[in-house]
Amino acid sequence: MSREPEDVATPSRDGDLLRLARLSVGPDAVRDILDWLGRRTGGAALLVGADGKVLAGPTDRLGPGTLLSPAVGAAIADLSRRGSSAAVVDTGGPTRVHLLRLDGGAPDRSAASLVAQVEEQVGYLAVVAAPERQLGELLADAARTLSLCWRVEEADRARRRIVAADAHGREAVLHLLMVGDVPPARRIASALRPHLPDALRVCVIECVGRQRYEVAAEIDRSLAGRAWIVPCPVRSNHLIALVPAEPSTGDAPAPGREAARRGAGRTDPVDRLGRLITARARQCRVGMSEPVALADTATGYEHAFHALAVARAASEGYARFDRQHDLVPLTGPDGYLWAQRLLQPCLDHVPARRADPGAMELLGTLSSWLAFDTAASRHLKIHRNTLTGRLRLLNALLGMDLLRVPDRSAAWLALRVRAAPRPDDPRAGTVPAETVPADREVTLDHLLAAPAVTAWARARLRPLRATDRSTGLETVRAWLAADTNLSATSAGLGISVSATRKRLARAEQALGRSLLHAPDARHELWLALRAVELADG
Structure with a gap:
């Protein structure tokens, strides 16, 4: 004996409205309403777009993106052309398709909406049922509730897209800073906010589980939204925060040991921040760099990561990088000459195909490989086979084996020397590079x-x-x-x-x-x- 469709034998508008109200507050309201409406009408209920393709349907029916039928698509086009909101389509078979246009808000015609292609999509309720069924009142009630639920779900999807786009944008800014490409990083950051500071400290937080979200909220609240917070693209349990460096007397920031000496007699705000994080999230460990220029964010990250290694064994779970004299300035003009010659084959590289990596992309790959090893593929968002191919090319260009520590160390020093101020820059305090003969042979052992x-x-x-x-x-x-x-x-x-x-x-x-x-x-x-x-x- 066949089962009677739900509520068909004893239809009640009050009962239908109560059922719709209950379904509308569920976690998957649109699908639940379509499921119920299909059972209530003894047919099938779907949500279709202006192109006749399914937007949403019951769990056992057609999936999203499926074209319902040419006749339905033609009927929707006719409705749109005539400005009508409802129609009944005769399919030539034992069923008819009832179409109702869902009410929507005023369409967004702004330029931003057109560029982003996020204009609200018009939806139609399509109910396939027997010709003898009288469904006008029921479908009108269902369409009003379904319209509201659909708009709520669309708004939630739009919110998730915005959050994902913001996260990808922030990760892109971090990547640009890590490879020293500051101007485009500033342009993107100016749109996402906050603006990037001229000098900053890099903070690396090692979290447990969902603590990343709690810590990010704590940092944002403590610094009044002035920190640039990014989940680490390489390690899922790390959070990276770029914290504005405390300004010295005057307006210019004072990175380096001089600033540390001036602040030795008082508690630095970033130290208070690091201890606050570990106090609120006791399983967290925090490493903090010294102040660095924005262009030296990659160096600041390394310093913060080294501090994190110390913080893991510290009782308070927080450590600040202890800077010692840097090797790069000690190499002088000879160092810059050596670094340029070592990296020149890579700088002169012209890719055979447009899709192949160019010189700057290869240098970025080299820097990421030296910092993250095989995790560089996650950092660069490339396949591991692509990373292997680029390393093979770098080995050939530089005449190195980048799996060996001696060659890796030479490349590491060359990249750091090249990124530092040139020897003829007055800030470097060294002999001008022009005093070094161009044909002079300089080796790494000579520098060391x-x-x-x-x-x-x-x-x-x-x-x-x-x-x-x-x-x-x-x-x-x-x-x-x-x-x-x-x-x-x-x-x-x-x-x-x-x-x-x-x-x-x-x-x-x-x-x-x-x-x-x-x-x-x-x-x-x-x-x-x-x-x-x-x-x-």
């Missing part, structure tokens, strides 16, 4: 043998030579010799992988630098070890 670099290297490695950390230097040296492979390192030391990892974790705390997670300090440490080897003969 300079007395100033040797002094830097000894200071850099001094924490590993402490008597209570007798195995620190040995472990780091073996780790670098094994190209940072833990299994090979443990085999060379004759200890287990877990023991090697523990030794490197202790070395992280001694150095104040990350070793077990990229971006790590492998390049800096290899250069320091090489400089000491050259000095000691």
Whole structure:
């Protein structure tokens, strides 16, 4: 015995209105109403667009994007042309299609709407039912409720699109800053807000679960919306915040150690922010960089990441980067000449096809690879095979093996030297580059043998030579010799992988630098070890 369609035998308008009201507040109101309306009419109910394609339907019917029928499409076009709101289409079979235009708001005709193609779509309720059914009153009531529910769902979809577009825009700004492309980053940021500051601190927060959302809201509230907050595109449990640097006397920001000395006697606002985050979200760990110029955001990120390695073992869960003298200025005009010559084949590269990466894109790939290793594919939003192909091209152009730590370290130093102020820039405080003969042969060993670099290297490695950390230097040296492979390192030391990892974790705390997670300090440490080897003969 066949089951009677729901409510068909005893139709009641009050009952229908009550049922529609209850369905309209559900999480999937449009689909639920269409499901019920199909059962109520003994047929099928769908929501179609002006082109006759299904926008929404019951769970067991046609999916979105399906063309209902040519006759229905022609009837909708006729309705639109005549300005009518309802029609009945005779399909030539045992059923008819009832069409009702859903009421919508005033269409948005602004230029922004036309460019974004987000104008509200006109919807029609289509009910396929037997010819003898009298459905006018029922469909009119259902269409009014369905129209409101459809507009609410459309608004929610539009909100999600806006949120996703904003997130992608902010991630794009961060990526541009990480590769040093400041002007386009400023242009995008000016539209998304807040404006990017001239000097900033980079804050890297390691979160648990959904804490990223809570921490982001706390930072935004504490800094009154002045921070640039971006979920890390590489690590799903990291949050990156670009915090405006505290201005010094006057209007110009004062990045560097001088600012730190001036603020030594008082609590820095960024320190208060870092401690506030760890106090509110106790499982979080926070690493904070020193002030850097906007163009040096990538350096600030590395500094904050190193501070995060220290924060993991700190009782309060917060650490600030302890800057030591940078290697780059010590290389002088010879360093700039060496870096230019090393990178010149990449700078001169002209892609064979328009779709192939150009010189700047290759340099960006190289920088990302040196910072994130295989996670560079996530950072650059490319396939891992594409990353492998670009690395193969970089190896050929530069004559290097970018899987080996010595070559990686040389490329790392070259990129940093090239990004620094030129030696003929008065701010650099070095001899003008023109005083260096263009045909002079400059090697990496030549740079590392300079007395100033040797002094830097000894200071850099001094924490590993402490008597209570007798195995620190040995472990780091073996780790670098094994190209940072833990299994090979443990085999060379004759200890287990877990023991090697523990030794490197202790070395992280001694150095104040990350070793077990990229971006790590492998390049800096290899250069320091090489400089000491050259000095000691």
